[in-house]
Amino acid sequence: MNDKLILSRVAAIQRYLEMRPDSADTLEGIHHYWVRSRGEETMEVTQAALDYLKVAGFIESSTTGNREIWRRPSPDTASSGD
Structure with a gap:
């Protein structure tokens, strides 16, 4: 897969x-x-x-019914980074 396309999509x-x-x-x-x-x-x-953004901790996913929903982590689930 083209890394340039993936990184462009990450930025978007x-x-x-x-x-x-x-x-x-x-x-x-x-x-x-x-x-x-x-x-x-x-x-x-x-x-x-x-997937890239999830590994980086920028987004998270959860399953609702049979659908995977993507969003920024809520403050209580985000890692502190300290």
Whole structure:
């Protein structure tokens, strides 16, 4: 997978959440609405970007029903970094 595309998608998701920190959505919603995919990047690129951000601690996911929801960590679940 193209690292440049993934990092571009990472930056787009970070920008979106910096402006809308309380947002939460599914992979599909993030792919189509948060980063406005123009069709040239697959949903797999968006998933790779979400995985990257999760490992970095910038976002978290939870399952509601059969849907995985992505959002910034709530203050009580975020690691302190101290």
